[in-house]
Amino acid sequence: MSTSDSRYLRGGPVAQRIIDSVRVAAAEARNEGFPPKLVSITVGDVDAVDVYVRNQRAKAGLAGIDFEERRFPADVTARELEAAIHGMNADPRVTGIIIQRPVPSHIPVKALQSAVHPLKDVEGMHPASIGNIVYNQLDLAPCTAAASVELLKETGLDLKGLEVVVVGHSEIVGKPIAFLLMSEGATVTVCHHMTRSLAVHARRADALFVAVGKPRLIKADMVKPGAAVIDIGINAETLPDGTSRIVGDVDTESVKEVASWITPVPGGVGPITVAILLRNTMVALNRQRELYRASYAVGDQPQGRIAAE
Numbered sequence: 001m002s003t004s005d006s007r008y009l010r011g012g013p014v015a016q017r018i019i020d021s022v023r024v025a026a027a028e029a030r031n032e033g034f035p036p037k038l039v040s041i042t043v044g045d046v047d048a049v050d051v052y053v054r055n056q057r058a059k060a061g062l063a064g065i066d067f068e069e070r071r072f073p074a075d076v077t078a079r080e081l082e083a084a085i086h087g088m089n090a091d092p093r094v095t096g097i098i099i100q101r102p103v104p105s106h107i108p109v110k111a112l113q114s115a116v117h118p119l120k121d122v123e124g125m126h127p128a129s130i131g132n133i134v135y136n137q138l139d140l141a142p143c144t145a146a147a148s149v150e151l152l153k154e155t156g157l158d159l160k161g162l163e164v165v166v167v168g169h170s171e172i173v174g175k176p177i178a179f180l181l182m183s184e185g186a187t188v189t190v191c192h193h194m195t196r197s198l199a200v201h202a203r204r205a206d207a208l209f210v211a212v213g214k215p216r217l218i219k220a221d222m223v224k225p226g227a228a229v230i231d232i233g234i235n236a237e238t239l240p241d242g243t244s245r246i247v248g249d250v251d252t253e254s255v256k257e258v259a260s261w262i263t264p265v266p267g268g269v270g271p272i273t274v275a276i277l278l279r280n281t282m283v284a285l286n287r288q289r290e291l292y293r294a295s296y297a298v299g300d301q302p303q304g305r306i307a308a309e
Protein backbone atom coordinates (compact mmCIF):
# COMPACT_ATOMS: atom_id res chain seq x y z
CA MET A 1 0.00 0.00 0.00
CA SER A 2 1.16 3.56 -0.62
CA THR A 3 1.32 6.36 1.93
CA SER A 4 -1.98 7.65 0.53
CA ASP A 5 -3.63 4.32 1.49
CA SER A 6 -6.52 4.97 3.86
CA ARG A 7 -5.15 2.36 6.24
CA TYR A 8 -2.43 4.81 7.22
CA LEU A 9 -3.54 6.78 10.25
CA ARG A 10 -1.77 10.06 9.59
CA GLY A 11 -1.25 12.54 12.38
CA GLY A 12 -0.88 15.71 10.31
CA PRO A 13 -4.56 16.45 9.69
CA VAL A 14 -5.53 15.71 13.31
CA ALA A 15 -2.71 17.94 14.58
CA GLN A 16 -3.81 20.72 12.21
CA ARG A 17 -7.37 20.56 13.50
CA ILE A 18 -6.18 20.83 17.11
CA ILE A 19 -3.78 23.69 16.32
CA ASP A 20 -6.54 25.59 14.48
CA SER A 21 -8.77 25.53 17.53
CA VAL A 22 -5.86 26.42 19.84
CA ARG A 23 -5.08 29.42 17.62
CA VAL A 24 -8.60 30.81 18.09
CA ALA A 25 -8.52 30.29 21.87
CA ALA A 26 -5.00 31.74 22.21
CA ALA A 27 -5.89 34.90 20.26
CA GLU A 28 -8.95 35.41 22.43
CA ALA A 29 -6.97 34.98 25.66
CA ARG A 30 -4.28 37.36 24.39
CA ASN A 31 -6.91 40.02 23.60
CA GLU A 32 -8.26 39.65 27.10
CA GLY A 33 -4.83 40.31 28.59
CA PHE A 34 -3.68 36.75 29.17
CA PRO A 35 -1.04 35.94 26.52
CA PRO A 36 -0.26 32.21 26.70
CA LYS A 37 3.40 31.33 27.10
CA LEU A 38 5.12 27.97 27.18
CA VAL A 39 8.60 27.45 28.66
CA SER A 40 10.62 24.37 27.68
CA ILE A 41 13.37 23.07 29.95
CA THR A 42 16.10 20.97 28.34
CA VAL A 43 19.01 19.49 30.27
CA GLY A 44 22.05 18.41 28.23
CA ASP A 45 21.92 17.34 24.58
CA VAL A 46 19.53 14.66 23.33
CA ASP A 47 18.67 14.29 19.64
CA ALA A 48 15.09 13.08 20.21
CA VAL A 49 14.47 16.12 22.40
CA ASP A 50 15.86 18.49 19.77
CA VAL A 51 13.33 17.32 17.17
CA TYR A 52 10.54 17.70 19.69
CA VAL A 53 11.58 21.20 20.84
CA ARG A 54 12.09 22.38 17.26
CA ASN A 55 8.54 21.30 16.41
CA GLN A 56 7.17 22.81 19.61
CA ARG A 57 8.65 26.19 18.73
CA ALA A 58 7.34 26.06 15.16
CA LYS A 59 3.81 24.94 16.11
CA ALA A 60 3.56 27.32 19.07
CA GLY A 61 4.34 30.10 16.59
CA LEU A 62 1.51 28.94 14.32
CA ALA A 63 -0.89 28.71 17.26
CA GLY A 64 -0.04 32.15 18.68
CA ILE A 65 1.54 30.83 21.87
CA ASP A 66 4.79 32.46 23.04
CA PHE A 67 7.63 29.97 23.38
CA GLU A 68 10.83 30.22 25.40
CA GLU A 69 13.52 27.58 25.51
CA ARG A 70 15.65 27.29 28.65
CA ARG A 71 18.70 25.09 28.12
CA PHE A 72 20.79 23.89 31.03
CA PRO A 73 24.20 22.16 30.81
CA ALA A 74 24.29 18.42 31.55
CA ASP A 75 26.15 19.06 34.82
CA VAL A 76 23.53 21.41 36.31
CA THR A 77 22.43 20.39 39.82
CA ALA A 78 18.91 19.35 40.77
CA ARG A 79 18.80 22.31 43.21
CA GLU A 80 19.62 24.80 40.49
CA LEU A 81 16.90 23.34 38.28
CA GLU A 82 14.36 23.37 41.08
CA ALA A 83 15.20 27.01 41.83
CA ALA A 84 14.66 27.90 38.17
CA ILE A 85 11.32 26.06 38.17
CA HIS A 86 10.18 27.83 41.35
CA GLY A 87 10.96 31.12 39.65
CA MET A 88 8.76 30.16 36.70
CA ASN A 89 5.99 28.99 39.03
CA ALA A 90 5.94 32.44 40.60
CA ASP A 91 6.13 34.30 37.28
CA PRO A 92 2.59 35.22 36.14
CA ARG A 93 3.82 35.56 32.54
CA VAL A 94 4.60 31.85 32.36
CA THR A 95 1.53 29.72 31.54
CA GLY A 96 3.13 26.33 31.23
CA ILE A 97 6.39 24.51 31.91
CA ILE A 98 7.53 21.34 30.14
CA ILE A 99 10.57 19.38 31.27
CA GLN A 100 11.90 17.50 28.27
CA ARG A 101 12.79 13.90 29.00
CA PRO A 102 15.22 12.30 29.40
CA VAL A 103 17.32 14.31 31.88
CA PRO A 104 20.83 13.18 32.96
CA SER A 105 20.82 10.32 35.48
CA HIS A 106 22.06 12.47 38.41
CA ILE A 107 18.84 14.51 38.21
CA PRO A 108 15.81 12.87 39.89
CA VAL A 109 13.20 13.55 37.21
CA LYS A 110 10.29 12.81 39.55
CA ALA A 111 11.35 15.48 42.05
CA LEU A 112 11.77 17.91 39.17
CA GLN A 113 8.34 17.09 37.80
CA SER A 114 6.83 17.60 41.26
CA ALA A 115 8.48 21.04 41.50
CA VAL A 116 6.32 22.29 38.62
CA HIS A 117 3.15 23.86 40.03
CA PRO A 118 0.21 21.59 39.05
CA LEU A 119 -1.56 24.57 37.43
CA LYS A 120 1.47 25.03 35.11
CA ASP A 121 2.02 21.34 34.43
CA VAL A 122 1.21 21.25 30.70
CA GLU A 123 2.78 17.80 30.30
CA GLY A 124 0.36 16.26 32.77
CA MET A 125 3.22 14.55 34.61
CA HIS A 126 2.90 16.04 38.11
CA PRO A 127 1.59 13.37 40.53
CA ALA A 128 -1.56 15.49 40.96
CA SER A 129 -2.10 15.56 37.19
CA ILE A 130 -1.56 11.81 36.85
CA GLY A 131 -4.08 11.44 39.69
CA ASN A 132 -6.66 13.33 37.65
CA ILE A 133 -6.61 10.81 34.83
CA VAL A 134 -7.04 7.98 37.35
CA TYR A 135 -10.16 9.84 38.53
CA ASN A 136 -11.49 10.11 34.95
CA GLN A 137 -10.73 13.79 34.52
CA LEU A 138 -9.18 13.62 31.09
CA ASP A 139 -8.87 17.16 29.73
CA LEU A 140 -5.13 17.44 30.50
CA ALA A 141 -3.17 14.22 30.02
CA PRO A 142 0.49 13.42 29.17
CA CYS A 143 0.91 14.58 25.57
CA THR A 144 2.17 11.44 23.83
CA ALA A 145 -0.42 9.26 25.56
CA ALA A 146 -3.26 11.65 24.71
CA ALA A 147 -2.00 11.90 21.12
CA SER A 148 -2.00 8.12 20.71
CA VAL A 149 -5.57 7.81 21.98
CA GLU A 150 -6.66 10.70 19.73
CA LEU A 151 -5.28 8.78 16.74
CA LEU A 152 -7.12 5.59 17.70
CA LYS A 153 -10.36 7.59 17.83
CA GLU A 154 -9.78 8.55 14.17
CA THR A 155 -10.56 4.94 13.22
CA GLY A 156 -14.13 5.39 14.42
CA LEU A 157 -13.85 2.19 16.46
CA ASP A 158 -16.12 2.09 19.52
CA LEU A 159 -13.78 2.16 22.52
CA LYS A 160 -16.35 0.64 24.83
CA GLY A 161 -15.38 -2.96 25.44
CA LEU A 162 -12.60 -2.77 22.83
CA GLU A 163 -9.77 -5.26 23.44
CA VAL A 164 -6.69 -3.06 23.73
CA VAL A 165 -3.15 -4.20 24.37
CA VAL A 166 -0.51 -1.66 25.39
CA VAL A 167 3.11 -2.77 24.99
CA GLY A 168 5.32 -0.73 27.33
CA HIS A 169 4.51 0.49 30.85
CA SER A 170 6.47 3.73 31.13
CA GLU A 171 5.17 6.49 33.37
CA ILE A 172 5.01 8.94 30.50
CA VAL A 173 3.40 6.78 27.78
CA GLY A 174 2.24 3.22 28.56
CA LYS A 175 0.63 3.77 31.97
CA PRO A 176 -1.25 6.95 31.04
CA ILE A 177 -2.52 5.33 27.81
CA ALA A 178 -3.92 2.46 29.89
CA PHE A 179 -5.73 4.87 32.22
CA LEU A 180 -7.11 7.00 29.40
CA LEU A 181 -8.46 3.92 27.62
CA MET A 182 -9.95 2.44 30.79
CA SER A 183 -11.80 5.72 31.26
CA GLU A 184 -13.18 5.34 27.74
CA GLY A 185 -14.47 1.86 28.53
CA ALA A 186 -11.83 -0.29 26.81
CA THR A 187 -10.59 -3.60 28.21
CA VAL A 188 -6.89 -2.99 28.66
CA THR A 189 -3.95 -5.39 28.93
CA VAL A 190 -0.53 -3.89 29.64
CA CYS A 191 2.56 -5.84 28.56
CA HIS A 192 6.16 -5.05 29.42
CA HIS A 193 9.65 -6.54 29.48
CA MET A 194 8.64 -9.20 32.02
CA THR A 195 5.56 -10.33 30.08
CA ARG A 196 5.87 -14.08 29.34
CA SER A 197 4.43 -14.24 25.85
CA LEU A 198 4.05 -10.89 24.20
CA ALA A 199 2.79 -12.45 20.96
CA VAL A 200 -0.10 -14.27 22.68
CA HIS A 201 -1.35 -11.01 24.20
CA ALA A 202 -0.65 -8.84 21.17
CA ARG A 203 -2.56 -11.18 18.82
CA ARG A 204 -5.77 -10.71 20.84
CA ALA A 205 -5.78 -6.94 20.41
CA ASP A 206 -8.33 -5.01 18.36
CA ALA A 207 -6.10 -2.03 19.06
CA LEU A 208 -2.38 -2.44 19.73
CA PHE A 209 -0.29 0.42 21.19
CA VAL A 210 3.48 0.01 21.15
CA ALA A 211 5.89 2.25 23.08
CA VAL A 212 9.08 0.45 24.08
CA GLY A 213 11.84 1.85 21.87
CA LYS A 214 12.72 -1.41 20.11
CA PRO A 215 12.81 -1.13 16.31
CA ARG A 216 10.54 -3.68 14.53
CA LEU A 217 9.56 -5.48 17.74
CA ILE A 218 6.05 -6.06 16.42
CA LYS A 219 5.88 -8.34 13.37
CA ALA A 220 2.91 -9.32 11.22
CA ASP A 221 2.38 -12.64 13.03
CA MET A 222 1.82 -10.75 16.31
CA VAL A 223 -1.10 -8.74 14.96
CA LYS A 224 -4.75 -9.75 14.66
CA PRO A 225 -6.09 -9.28 11.12
CA GLY A 226 -8.12 -6.06 11.01
CA ALA A 227 -6.54 -4.53 14.11
CA ALA A 228 -5.53 -0.89 14.59
CA VAL A 229 -1.80 -0.53 15.33
CA ILE A 230 -0.55 2.65 17.00
CA ASP A 231 3.25 2.89 16.79
CA ILE A 232 4.70 5.29 19.38
CA GLY A 233 8.36 4.28 19.02
CA ILE A 234 10.98 6.73 17.80
CA ASN A 235 14.25 4.95 16.96
CA ALA A 236 17.13 6.24 14.92
CA GLU A 237 18.40 3.63 12.45
CA THR A 238 21.64 3.90 10.50
CA LEU A 239 21.44 2.58 6.95
CA PRO A 240 24.31 0.76 5.20
CA ASP A 241 25.16 3.96 3.29
CA GLY A 242 25.74 5.78 6.60
CA THR A 243 22.61 7.94 6.49
CA SER A 244 20.10 7.61 9.31
CA ARG A 245 16.33 7.57 9.50
CA ILE A 246 13.62 7.30 12.12
CA VAL A 247 11.69 4.04 12.55
CA GLY A 248 9.05 3.02 15.07
CA ASP A 249 8.61 -0.13 17.18
CA VAL A 250 6.47 -1.83 14.53
CA ASP A 251 7.67 -3.59 11.39
CA THR A 252 5.37 -1.40 9.31
CA GLU A 253 6.15 -3.07 5.96
CA SER A 254 4.83 -6.47 7.04
CA VAL A 255 2.23 -5.39 9.62
CA LYS A 256 0.43 -3.09 7.17
CA GLU A 257 -0.62 -6.17 5.19
CA VAL A 258 -2.48 -7.54 8.23
CA ALA A 259 -3.73 -4.47 10.10
CA SER A 260 -6.72 -2.37 9.04
CA TRP A 261 -5.09 0.80 10.38
CA ILE A 262 -1.46 1.60 11.10
CA THR A 263 0.33 4.80 12.12
CA PRO A 264 3.39 5.75 10.05
CA VAL A 265 6.62 6.85 11.80
CA PRO A 266 7.35 9.68 11.29
CA GLY A 267 4.04 11.36 10.49
CA GLY A 268 1.81 9.49 12.95
CA VAL A 269 1.66 10.14 16.68
CA GLY A 270 4.53 12.73 16.72
CA PRO A 271 2.77 15.71 15.13
CA ILE A 272 -0.29 15.23 17.37
CA THR A 273 1.91 15.12 20.50
CA VAL A 274 3.05 18.67 19.80
CA ALA A 275 -0.52 19.83 19.13
CA ILE A 276 -1.75 18.32 22.42
CA LEU A 277 1.02 20.13 24.31
CA LEU A 278 -0.33 23.41 22.94
CA ARG A 279 -3.91 22.42 23.75
CA ASN A 280 -2.79 21.53 27.29
CA THR A 281 -1.23 25.00 27.57
CA MET A 282 -4.66 26.52 26.91
CA VAL A 283 -6.31 24.17 29.42
CA ALA A 284 -3.71 25.31 31.99
CA LEU A 285 -4.30 28.96 31.13
CA ASN A 286 -8.05 28.57 31.60
CA ARG A 287 -7.52 26.91 34.98
CA GLN A 288 -5.26 29.78 36.04
CA ARG A 289 -7.83 32.33 34.91
CA GLU A 290 -10.53 30.45 36.78
CA LEU A 291 -8.46 30.62 39.96
CA TYR A 292 -7.76 34.31 39.36
CA ARG A 293 -11.48 35.03 39.05
CA ALA A 294 -12.32 32.98 42.12
CA SER A 295 -9.57 34.60 44.20
CA TYR A 296 -10.22 38.22 43.33
CA ALA A 297 -13.88 38.14 42.30
CA VAL A 298 -13.29 41.04 39.96
CA GLY A 299 -13.65 41.39 36.22
CA ASP A 300 -11.32 39.17 34.29
CA GLN A 301 -8.51 41.70 33.90
CA PRO A 302 -4.96 40.76 34.74
CA GLN A 303 -3.95 43.86 36.66
CA GLY A 304 -4.93 47.28 37.91
CA ARG A 305 -8.62 46.60 38.34
CA ILE A 306 -8.76 46.68 42.11
CA ALA A 307 -6.49 49.71 42.39
CA ALA A 308 -8.59 51.59 39.88
CA GLU A 309 -11.84 51.14 41.74
Ligand SMILES: Nc1nc(=O)c2c([nH]1)NC[C@@H]1CN(c3ccc(C(=O)N[C@@H](CCC(=O)O)C(=O)O)cc3)C=[N+]21
Pocket residue numbers: 048049051052055098099100101102123143144172234265266267268269270271273274
Ligand atom coordinates in the same frame (compact mmCIF):
# COMPACT_ATOMS: atom_id res chain seq x y z
N1 LIG B 1 8.49 15.40 28.81
C1 LIG B 1 8.57 14.87 27.59
N2 LIG B 1 7.45 14.56 26.91
C2 LIG B 1 7.52 14.03 25.63
O1 LIG B 1 6.46 13.75 25.02
C3 LIG B 1 8.79 13.82 25.03
C4 LIG B 1 9.93 14.17 25.80
N3 LIG B 1 9.78 14.64 27.06
N4 LIG B 1 11.17 14.03 25.27
C5 LIG B 1 11.38 13.65 23.91
C6 LIG B 1 10.29 12.76 23.38
C7 LIG B 1 10.23 12.77 21.88
N5 LIG B 1 8.99 13.37 21.52
C8 LIG B 1 8.59 13.73 20.23
C9 LIG B 1 7.38 14.31 19.96
C10 LIG B 1 7.03 14.67 18.68
C11 LIG B 1 7.88 14.47 17.64
C12 LIG B 1 7.48 14.89 16.27
O2 LIG B 1 6.88 15.91 16.08
N6 LIG B 1 7.75 14.07 15.25
C13 LIG B 1 7.32 14.35 13.92
C14 LIG B 1 8.33 15.03 13.08
C15 LIG B 1 9.67 14.39 12.97
C16 LIG B 1 10.71 15.28 12.25
O3 LIG B 1 10.52 16.52 12.16
O4 LIG B 1 11.69 14.71 11.80
C17 LIG B 1 6.84 13.02 13.32
O5 LIG B 1 6.92 11.99 13.99
O6 LIG B 1 6.34 13.07 12.20
C18 LIG B 1 9.11 13.90 17.86
C19 LIG B 1 9.45 13.52 19.15
C20 LIG B 1 8.29 13.64 22.66
N7 LIG B 1 8.96 13.30 23.75
